[in-house]
Amino acid sequence: KAGVTQTPRYLIKTRGQQVTLSCSPISGHRSVSWYQQTPGQGLQFLFEYFSETQRNKGNFPGRFSGRQFSNSRSEMNVSTLELGDSALYLCASSLTGIVEQYFGPGTRLTVT
């Protein structure tokens, strides 16, 4: 079975721009979660989507949003980018969300 894929792998954006990251979960997995990893804050939960509905949300500003499509693929959008948004964004898929989550390779976003 193919693993979790994320595109693009690397991205460089300028402050004030917006960005969209994509995640394709493992086939059959309906839960997709997003995490932000930075050296200062570590791994932090952004949100989870299950069957096209946001089911869980972390403590991030409204500039961070996401959605999930009927094929379980998910996108994450960050608007009005700030320097502090530079991070590795990891997507994880799971059958139900409660059990183990399998992570993709991540998208490394650099904001200049």
Next chain:
Amino acid sequence: AQKVTQAQTEISVVEKEDVTLDCVYETRDTTYYLFWYKQPPSGELVFLIRRNSFDEQNEISGRYSWNFQKSTSSFNFTITASQVVDSAVYFCALSAETSGSRLTFGEGTQLTVNP
């Protein structure tokens, strides 16, 4: 709220040594799940194990073993006869019934195995 503490920021060992990575957790939930993930330099988090709060049985998988003790809220991970390929950052994580799918991660332990 959930919390995971990995007190060891960095550990350096010589190949073939045994090494234990510590993890202490906090939660008020009675139903929760504990995880260990490995993050090699490539960045992808690799799932290693999940433990349920109602199952304290220790587990061994090859050179890896896990010691879950509810009495001390600890879920330690031991690598026996370490190898250079074990070098990575290891994360302990927790999800609880009231927080659903949200994984709360520890700060991670950077393990370096030297030849």
